[in-house]
Each structure stands twice: as C-alpha cells, then as structure tokens.
Amino acid sequence: MITSEKAHRVIAAGEAKAKEIGQPMNIAVVDAGTNLKAFTRMDGAWLGSIDIAINKAFTAKAFDLSTKELGQNSQPGDQFYGIQESNHGRVMIFAGGVPLVVDGKIVGAVGVSGGSGVQDQSVAEAAAAVCK
Amino acid sequence: MITSEKAHRVIAAGEAKAKEIGQPMNIAVVDAGTNLKAFTRMDGAWLGSIDIAINKAFTAKAFDLSTKELGQNSQPGDQFYGIQESNHGRVMIFAGGVPLVVDGKIVGAVGVSGGSGVQDQSVAEAAAAVCK
Amino acid sequence: MITSEKAHRVIAAGEAKAKEIGQPMNIAVVDAGTNLKAFTRMDGAWLGSIDIAINKAFTAKAFDLSTKELGQNSQPGDQFYGIQESNHGRVMIFAGGVPLVVDGKIVGAVGVSGGSGVQDQSVAEAAAAVCK
C-alpha cells in the first residue's frame, strides 16, 4: 500500500530533481488500484500536462511497466499499436510514467509531465527511487 | 496567483482539520484559471471523492462562490436548476467547495470530499482560512 | 483482497437468488480499487443494465456504502444531491450496489441490475452474504 506520507515523499523527490534541471513539472502519484493519491503542479508548469501526468501514472500502474517501455511496443506495426485508444484516452505511450516498487512489488506509479521526454523520465525515475 | 507553496499550505490546513474531526478527506486546490494545482487523498478517504473534490474546487472558482451557495440555488424550481449538467459533469452543487481569497480577490478554490456535507464544508473552510 | 475465486462465488450466489425470484440479472464485482473483477449477464437480462450493474458496484466501493443508502442522501434538497453527475456518470444512486465485507473490512462491492429496486437489492444482498 502506498500511504499519503510516502506519496508526498515521492513528489518531493520529483520536485527536487525538477528544480535541479530547471524545468517545472506536473507530478502525480496513483495507488495500486490506479486511483490518484497525490498531485502537484509546480509554479510555471504546463497546464496541458496536468492530465498527462495523471494519465502517465495511471498507465504505468495499469500495465505494470513504464510508459517509455509501453511506447516502444506501441508504434505503427508493433504488437500494442492502438493501445492509446483504450481506457477512454487515459493511456500515455511516451516517457514519464514509472511504477513504484516496494519490496519487489508494484504498489503504485508516478507520472511526470512538463518538459521533454528525457526530462520527464529523469524526474519520474528520481521520484520513484524514493520507494526503493 | 496561488503558488505551489501556498497550495500545499491550504491542503495541510485541511488535513489538520480532517484529522481533528476524524474523517479522512480528498482535498484539491485549483488556481485562478480553474486548473488543478495540488491534490491529496488522505489514507482511507473515499475513492469516489477524488473526482468530487477536484470538481468542487473547479466549481467554486468557475462561479466564484461556494458550492454550498450554488447548491442552494440549483434545486428543482430554483434559478440555476440544471447547472450540474453543464461543463461536462464537473459542476458540483453540494457543500465542500470554497473560493480562496487573497486581499479581497479570488485567486483559486479548494474542494473537499470524503464525509458528510457538514464535514466537507468545515474542512474546506479551515483550508481556505489559510489564505486570509 | 478479493480473489477471482471469491468473485465467482459472489456471482454464483447472486445468480442463485435471481433464479429463485425468477428475474434474470446483470451481476458485477469490483475489487478494493473499484476495478472490475468479474461480470455475468444472465440469459434474458436487460442490455441497458450491463453498465448499471458495473457502475452500482463501482459506486458501492467508491463511497464504501450501499447505493440504496447513498440514494437516500442524494434526493433534491439532500446533502449529496448532484453526486450522480460526478465520476463521469458512473455514480448510481438507486438500490442494487452493496459493499463486500471480509473480516470487517470492505474489500470490494457487488452491483446488480435487471429488475425492480427491491429485486436488485435482494440479489445483491444474497451475493454479498457469501463474503461474511
């Protein structure tokens, strides 16, 4: 289970990384049931990324893998091409969604949006590292 | 403008009140543009109230008044009856959404959901009081 | 946690009750995260009730109480009037959704639709009784 206290530590770690790279982010945490647990939009972060951060977190838990990996299997011709149409438009297939793992078990996920794919991924990984 | 720092203080004040009355809550803060700024779901709070807390905050800023007051004008026969069908189902017409006022100006709103109408309202008012 | 095996026993108990009262039903079971675990539409049951059964189960877990009780607080003038607009139309406020309780803890919910409110409720209660 992901507690409120742990969710906030995940977000704080993401915010620290975002400040380090100088890019404000939207950061969302969902629990094991894909339900939103905590969210923050840093000052100056994109408004269009509120939805994306939440949905990246949803996607990473819904399929128990990072959105980056899912995206690598969802290009035209790939085995999951078209998956982004499912789940009422909530499936995000680019970098920034990472599962949260505690004692080898996926207990939730973090989703980050507000910069480039590389930036989003680095912030998500820094946030997720708190759980390990 | 509502900063990330202020949004978190609003939520912390709401959490403190929720703990005081012994009812876990979902608490959301939106900015002047009705866009989500911060959110938390306290441990044990209702899952169905994630959406409601966010939408109460949306509603309180979208119409610049509390959802409790809006609800009092939206019952069958009232002047705003039917307003809950607008804005893609995002308009909440029961207590728990309160505008955030700084120096006499509405800069955002807080939405609270997880208990009775009276409980939600008391937590939202305690959260909003931080801004004054 | 509600296992697949337990979900099927809940449905089987509901089906038995539905046959006893001679009314074919749609029966859905969701887990603690409100995610669908199992569903069946008995032969002859209403097609419009597929969605309703699933959403009654969603609602009963999302608010940790029966849809019958929720409905009693959601009539015009009541504290939760308007709640049915939230959660993207998934909140059902009439009888037939009942939480599943194991060892005093709510682990999911069952939703039943296909007959009158009294019939739906009796089948849902018979289904939920399996968990006790």
Add this chain to the structure above:
Amino acid sequence: MITSEKAHRVIAAGEAKAKEIGQPMNIAVVDAGTNLKAFTRMDGAWLGSIDIAINKAFTAKAFDLSTKELGQNSQPGDQFYGIQESNHGRVMIFAGGVPLVVDGKIVGAVGVSGGSGVQDQSVAEAAAAVCK
C-alpha cells in the same frame, strides 16, 4: 445465441490456457449484439487490460473478424487506417479478439488482454475453440 453457460465455458477454456502459459489475463465475452455477456480478471492480471479485453471482444464481433486481422489492415497507409478513432475509442487493432463461431455462424466474440500479442491471441483462440 450465446448462453450464459456457454460464455462461462469459453472463459474457463481461456483461463486454463492462460494458466498453462503462466500469464494472468482479462477475458471478456460479448454476444451477437456486441453486448458484454461475461468477464473475468484473473488474479494478478493488468488493470489497464479490463477495458482492452472488453473492447477486443466488441471489435471482433463488430467487424466479424479477429482484431489481429483488422490490425493488419489498419496500419498507416492501409485501407482501414484510422478505424481506431471510431466507435468512441472501442476499436482495438491488435491481437487478442476472436469471433465465436457455432455451426458456421458468428454468435459473439472473446477478447483477451494481459500479455504479449502472441500470448493474448493464443488464449483467445483456445477460448474460442470451445464453441466449435
């Protein structure tokens, strides 16, 4: 017509195959009208695949062919490219949805999601074989 009894046998055959290959699955059955007849989520199966399994079954009956074949005609440049935008996002264009054929007539479809495309397809084919 696909009876409730037959739908459950289709799902049971799919579950048996899923256990054999060691990959938990979401399995859905729809009738000739594309309406959900039965569904199960095996313990440990992906939450994001609930919607996908149901929509693969929908798609396979809606177009009376497997989602794998449909997908082969829906890549960029193909005759059906863009079909996944139709039907409110319910059209799935990757493997795992297979029509159910009885006496040479399509009476419904099964949709499977929870593993790789190859795994989903093998489970769907094993499930559909029950009808023949």
